Structures are given as C-alpha cells and as structure tokens.
C-alpha cells in the first residue's frame with residue numbers, strides 16, 4: 368500500500384527508530400528495495416531524485432511502484448527527492464507520488480520559506496507530504512560548519528512553511544566522505560527541541576554506526592541512502608563479470624546479481640535503523 372511520509376515518520380520519531388529513504392534509478396533498484404521491505408516487514412521510502420528523471424521517466428516510476436506496492440502488506444512511500452523546480456513537484460503529484468521534497472536550501476531563509484510554501488500549497492490538498500531542507504548539505508568532501516542548520520531558524524521555518532519533515536545540515540555530505548565524518552549532535556538536539564516534525568539526514572553512506580544511532584535517538588526519523596546502493600550494485604556486476612572471463616553473459620543475469628546484492632544492503636540498513644518489523648507501527652491508512 369502507498370502512504371505519505373507522516374504515516375511512517377511520526378511513529379518513527381516517537382519511538383526512536385528511523386526509515387531509510389532508498390534512492391532508485393531503474394526497475395531493479397525499485398524491485399530490490401521493495402523485496403527487502405517485504406522480507407523484513409519494514410515500512411519503506413522509495414526516493415527518486417529530480418536529477419534522475421532524465422533516465423527514469425516519472426510516470427514510469429509511479430506506475431511500476433504503484434503496481435508492485437499494491438500487493439505488499441508493508442507501507443510504501445513514493446517520494447520525489449531534491450526537487451528544485453515546482454514543475455517537477457506538480458508532475459510527481461499528478462503521476463501519483465505520495466511525498467515530495469522541495470530543496471530551497473541554496474536560497475536565503477525568506478526565499479526558501481516562500482518556495483517551500485508554494486510546494487506545500489500544491490501538495491497538501493492532494494494528500495501529499497512535503498519535506499524541505501534548511502542549511503546546506505554539501506556534495507562529496509568536508510561539511511562546512513557555517514552552512515549548518517540554525518536551531519532558531521529551523522523553528523521559524525517549520526512554523527511558517529508548515530512542512531511534514533525537515534532535512535537538516537549537521538555534518539553529513541552527499542556522496543563519499545573525505546576525511547573523518549563528524550556530526551554536530553549538540554546542534555541536532557537543539558534543533559529537535561525547537562522542531563517537532565521528524566528530522567531528516569541526507570548523505571548517510573559512510574557515516575559511522577555510533578553517529579547514526581545517536582542521531583536516531585535525538586529525533587532523526589528518515590535517513591537517505593543513495594551512494595551505497597549504487598556502489599553495491601556496480602560491485603556485484605564487476606565481480607560477476609570478472610568470474611565469467613570472456614564467456615557470453617546475459618544482461619538479465621547481470622541484473623539479477625546486482626539486485627541480489629542491493630537487497631542485502633537495503634536489509635542491512637533497515638535492521639540497523641530499527642524499521643524492520645515496524646509495519647504495524649505505521650498508521651494503517653492506505654491512500655491508494
């Protein structure tokens with residue numbers, strides 16, 4: 368069944384576990400994420416980044432996920448990740464996505480709030496949840512403290528823009544870390560005191576386990592996993608081809624190998640985040 372973010376994230380924040388939002392790029396990744404959720408009885412968020420839409424058309428993703436989620440008894444959120452254009456949000460809602468992220472994090476506070484309010488105005492009447500981002504999560508490298516989320520601004524942002532979930536910057540980076548990853552957990556707990564909506568961390572691949580555990584305890588209810596799924600899939604294909612030498616190899620065999628290894632990594636995260644076995648914890652209200 369398809370549900371929105373609030374149905375799976377509110378119980379998660381309340382009971383100190385988190386959901387993975389797993390980025391998908393094609394049919395095999397969708398299939399791997401749903402198979403892992405089903406095997407572990409875990410609610411799940413399928414995330415498709417705006418920048419991947421050129422490879423995986425939005426209507427196709429929605430049709431595939433809706434069809435595959437129909438017969439599953441775990442709640443599935445179909446989420447548009449990092450939309451910078453309201454046009455993508457409109458398309459996603461029209462196609463049947465149950466959740467969207469508007470990313471105005473590069474804008475100044477007032478403009479970010481204004482853009483986010485427009486996204487909420489599009490989404491909420493259709494029962495679609497909205498995640499926004501405050502502070503900057505940088506791409507591959509070292510996170511910069513002056514881009515971190517300010518707790519007071521977070522409060523103002525959530526009050527004015529009225530979002531369902533807030534992605535914050537406290538030290539994670541998109542892609543791979545250069546140097547020792549760190550998280551500003553003191554800042555996280557200050558933000559969690561100011562903001563009651565579920566908090567989101569992007570850029571979790573490569574973060575040490577103890578930091579992830581602490582972040583979940585402090586109020587993070589959604590963790591985005593992207594890079595590691597792709598790495599696992601590619602590694603499985605590399606290994607498979609290396610074992611085959613020059614033998615003729617079928618494309619579907621390669622994809623089965625990649626899928627198998629991606630199911631493994633998604634299950635590992637579901638167990639670690641504590642979402643496995645939490646199907647019943649979600650509000651059992653199917654939208655579709």
Ligand SMILES: [Zn+2]
Nearest residue numbers: 449569570591
């Ligand atoms: Zn992100």
